[in-house]
Amino acid sequence: FAPALWHRPGRGPRYQQLHDHIAAAIRDGRLADGAQLPPERELAELAQVSRVTVRRAITKLVAAGQVDQRRGAGSFVRRGSVKLEHTLSTLTSFTEYMRARGLTSTSQVLARGLFPPAPDETVALGLATSARVARIERLRSADGVPMALERSSLPADILPDPDLVDLSLYTVLRAAGTAPHRALQRISAVNLAAREAERMALPEGAAALLIERTGYLASGRPIEFTRGLYRPDIYDFVAELRLED
Template sequence: MDGSEKTGFFAPEHWFRKGQGPRYRQLHRYLAKAIRDGRLEEGTQLPPERELADLADVSRVTVRRAVAQLASDGMIDQRRGSGSFVRRGGPRLEQSLSTLISFTELMQARGMTPSSQVLGRGLFMPTPDETTVLGLSSGDQVARVERLRTTDGTPIALERSSLPVDILPDPDLVETSLYAILRSSGSAPNRAIQRVTAVNLTPREAKMLALPEATAVLQIDRTAYLASGRPIEFTRGVYRSDIYDFVTEVRLEGP
């Protein structure tokens, strides 16, 4: 990217829209999308803070906040004395295993555009795992929704969620956010137990996620509970390990 291209690339007419949120958030979204779609290639150095502020016609504080969010997203490396560089190996998404948050809410909080493709949904006879985890009785049905989750057009996860029918009587209502539907009915969980396992993609999963067959991915089994202790959601998801990092905080217990 030569000088003239750089000047035009960061110009506000390309990324700022009045009424679409704070400038730092809009700038962050624009740069993040440019990194994901390859317009800002791996190893590219971002202009220094002062220069970027001039090119984007914003304050240095705005630039600092946008760049800090890119670093938090794992999209750039900030090297003391050298500058900020587009991360080699691609951007990564970091999700806490200690926080109960939906995929939609997580992506929106990071300034990304989440979407879901419903692969299947309806009322079914439960599998043995669903019966055990959700405490179902013989003859009960389970509401099931399977979705391909994408962000800014990139497929990153497959999720299959199962719930008792009295909690989700109409699976057809679920499009993007399952938890939004549960909140509207007063049935949202307030805690969950999550188990992380390394698995290899099946041929079908690989096709959905645009990855080679048998690629290693992360499988997350989540059982979510109401405040009463009743389990009301069992979700099994596979997440691209080249994009996702799951983190948790541990503390040293006293004697």
């Protein structure tokens, strides 16, 4: 959280610039959920503004519900107010995405093994019904906060031993030269069933984003079908749109 902004002359009142700078740091994860903001005096020094200006910027963040002020303790990023912006144009793994934001990802494996494919897996992976599918169900957390519940399915010849997946599925696939080269994603809104809600520490029926990713090798063969339930209060999916030629 370096106030690099202050090296450039900005537009608008100073308090607004400082507000925008802190809000951006919260949005892109440089200031983490629950993190303490630098003390007023320090912010004023860093930003070379008066303490009145700092106070105005913080008051605006408090009014927007992004920051909590605790008497005698200071200002903190309000828990649960952090949104993670996930760009839709690059193919990244959960582990890489969190690492890039300075967050530590952990996974709790709920189930894994080789199974006969379910109908949706047969269709997505183009499998024969006699084939076997490697399936891993994981609860994925960032800095200890449950973020997503994912079920990844791959043809058994691509992942013969699902127990090999420790932290990152894509790391295992990359080592074998079988990581997806491109992927298609479908995003829809769902309400969590009781079991899913419990695992994500959310109330039953809570809204979630369902993201289904089908990953393909360069040859066009589908090798990954992941069905992930993501917390909509944390994730924003962002895509850049261009005018068609």
